[in-house]
Amino acid sequence: MTDLSPLVSILLLQAGYNTIVVMLGAAALGAATGIVGVFAMLRRRALVADAVAHATLPGVALGFIVAVTLGFSGRSLPFLMVGAALTAILAALSIQWITNRTRLTEDTAIASVLATFFALGIVLLTVIQTLKTGGQAGLDIYLLGATAGMLREEAIILALFSLVVALAVAAIFKELTLISFDADYARAHGFPVRLLDLAILALVLAVVVIGLRVVGLVLIVALLITPPAAARFWTNHTGYMTLISATIGAASAYFGAAISAVSPDTPTGAVIVLVAFTILLFSVFFGSARGIVVRAFGARQWRGAS
Amino acid sequence: MLAPFPSNRVSSGIMPIPPLAIRDLSVQYGGRTALENFTWTAPERGLVAIVGPNGAGKSSLLKAVLDLVPKAGGTAEIFGKPVSEQRDLLAYVPQRASVDWDFPATAADVVAMGLYRRIGWLKPLRAADHVSAKKYLDMVGLSEFADRQIGALSGGQQQRVFLARALAQAAKLFLLDEPFAGVDAVTEGVMTRVFRDLRDAGSLVIAVHHDLSSVKDIFDTVVLLNREFIAGGPVATTFTPDNIARTYGVPLSLNSGQ
Numbered sequence: 001m002t003d004l005s006p007l008v009s010i011l012l013l014q015a016g017y018n019t020i021v022v023m024l025g026a027a028a029l030g031a032a033t034g035i036v037g038v039f040a041m042l043r044r045r046a047l048v049a050d051a052v053a054h055a056t057l058p059g060v061a062l063g064f065i066v067a068v069t070l071g072f073s074g075r076s077l078p079f080l081m082v083g084a085a086l087t088a089i090l091a092a093l094s095i096q097w098i099t100n101r102t103r104l105t106e107d108t109a110i111a112s113v114l115a116t117f118f119a120l121g122i123v124l125l126t127v128i129q130t131l132k133t134g135g136q137a138g139l140d141i142y143l144l145g146a147t148a149g150m151l152r153e154e155a156i157i158l159a160l161f162s163l164v165v166a167l168a169v170a171a172i173f174k175e176l177t178l179i180s181f182d183a184d185y186a187r188a189h190g191f192p193v194r195l196l197d198l199a200i201l202a203l204v205l206a207v208v209v210i211g212l213r214v215v216g217l218v219l220i221v222a223l224l225i226t227p228p229a230a231a232r233f234w235t236n237h238t239g240y241m242t243l244i245s246a247t248i249g250a251a252s253a254y255f256g257a258a259i260s261a262v263s264p265d266t267p268t269g270a271v272i273v274l275v276a277f278t279i280l281l282f283s284v285f286f287g288s289a290r291g292i293v294v295r296a297f298g299a300r301q302w303r304g305a306s
Numbered sequence: 307m308l309a310p311f312p313s314n315r316v317s318s319g320i321m322p323i324p325p326l327a328i329r330d331l332s333v334q335y336g337g338r339t340a341l342e343n344f345t346w347t348a349p350e351r352g353l354v355a356i357v358g359p360n361g362a363g364k365s366s367l368l369k370a371v372l373d374l375v376p377k378a379g380g381t382a383e384i385f386g387k388p389v390s391e392q393r394d395l396l397a398y399v400p401q402r403a404s405v406d407w408d409f410p411a412t413a414a415d416v417v418a419m420g421l422y423r424r425i426g427w428l429k430p431l432r433a434a435d436h437v438s439a440k441k442y443l444d445m446v447g448l449s450e451f452a453d454r455q456i457g458a459l460s461g462g463q464q465q466r467v468f469l470a471r472a473l474a475q476a477a478k479l480f481l482l483d484e485p486f487a488g489v490d491a492v493t494e495g496v497m498t499r500v501f502r503d504l505r506d507a508g509s510l511v512i513a514v515h516h517d518l519s520s521v522k523d524i525f526d527t528v529v530l531l532n533r534e535f536i537a538g539g540p541v542a543t544t545f546t547p548d549n550i551a552r553t554y555g556v557p558l559s560l561n562s563g564q
């Protein structure tokens with residue numbers, strides 16, 4: 001029998017200051033991934049996002065090695081994030097290159113790049129195990145995420161990064177919507193579609209790297225795609241969908257971090273993803289715009305009302 | 307092919323700048339030629355049908371003019387300048403099947419996209435823009451469907467939403483890819499009326515068209531092509547059985563097949 005009262009008190013922000021800051025930081029991250037995820041989904045970049053996320057592993061490992069070599073702690077976040085970003089960019093370029101320059105299709109390119117970079121990361125992790133520098137045991141939190149032991153400063157950095165990402169999306173919201181719906185039309189009327197696609201990829205990359213610590217690289221794609229997928233069942237409007245997706249992402253990350261606070265051994269990313277999936281499942285059935293229940297009964301009234 | 311320009315100059319005193327002038331345009335996809343050495347100068351105004359069999363390069367022609375696909379050779383000028391400098395003067399209606407109609411947007415949202423270019427970067431839609439979008443929807447007879455999700459519209463209504471979005475561009479040159487494909491009689495009537503209004507207001511409308519039987523009813527100018535320019539001019543004198551046979555005929559497709 002588990003006593004649920006600690007979870008309730010944590011959810012109501014009655015835990016220690018540090019726990020509250022970590023939970024709010026996670027919620028900000030969830031909102032940012034929910035927002036970026038809308039365009040990752042609408043522009044069909046979900047698989048690229050997954051590949052890019054997995055491709056951060058060798059970067060994390062290399063960041064660790066470089067940090068240790070230079071005499072820093074192997075777990076210092078800036079080294080790991082820069083390393084993660086670099087190999088993720090390399091993976092994105094590889095996918096682009098394979099798709100453009102060979103006759104292989106994009107899904108083939110994505111699958112092979114994802115597996116190759118992840119494999120390289122696993123090998124590097126094994127190498128690190130033999131280094132005997134200490135601290136290497138902590139690296140596996142970047143696979144599945146953890147908020148246990150997370151510092152207040154780290155959480156604040158996450159929140160600030162997330163705010164920047166959200167503002168960036170807000171600034172080019174019209175244009176992102178346009179290229180997601182009709183890229184040819186956008187191009188014909190002079191919009192820089194390539195640049196905007198690059199912006200989506202950069203935003204995906206940003207939330208993946210920011211989310212490594214909390215959600216982990218294996219599951220971050222779920223926090224990117226599940227909130228917009230769930231939000232789609234509640235609205236037929238990209239703007240509202242983005243707001244709802246941000247809310248679902250924030251709620252999922254908040255609950256996930258809270259449960260992690262109660263049970264520190266549970267990987268935070270896994271809990272967050274399960275919470276998000278529960279919301280998706282509920283939305284599939286009861287979503288007010290296109291949920292199965294609404295479609296079955298009185299679809300006409302709802303459509304008229306929306 | 308330079309002949310039309312000097313003769314125009316002589317007759318009118320000044321050289322009119324054609325809305326669209328295409329010279330030696332070629333398009334290739336992975337080594338396969340979709341269009342070869344296409345040359346044609348559009349009239350100043352009117353309704354132009356681009357007609358030819360499947361795979362004749364009609365869509366490729368529009369896309370190459372708009373820089374959506376690379377040109378293997380040749381040039382296309384819009385009002386005397388490259389398309390990249392004249393985006394404000396044109397409006398494009400892609401094929402209806404080219405987008406995902408399940409997209410989270412209403413009819414009014416899609417029409418408002420035609421205003422984005424004028425609204426500019428870093429600025430959100432304002433109340434006046436929503437009013438404006440409704441006005442263009444009204445012009446195609448869809449004002450009561452403004453808040454309808456686009457996937458819940460009929461094919462003809464979707465095509466009219468695309469036309470309304472193009473109208474919102476306030477352009478002088480309209481390029482449409484198969485606007486009459488699979489539409490109902492009401493939509494055909496609305497689009498024909500809108501086209502005529504545009505022509506009367508001095509615009510040029512160029513539409514890829516597949517239905518030979520309606521060319522005479524809707525358009526005043528026709529361009530026949532089958533991977534190369536076959537004929538172009540007023541419908542009355544150009545859309546002849548002889549020219550149609552040359553465009554669709556067996557001997558020709560044997561010649562230009564590979």
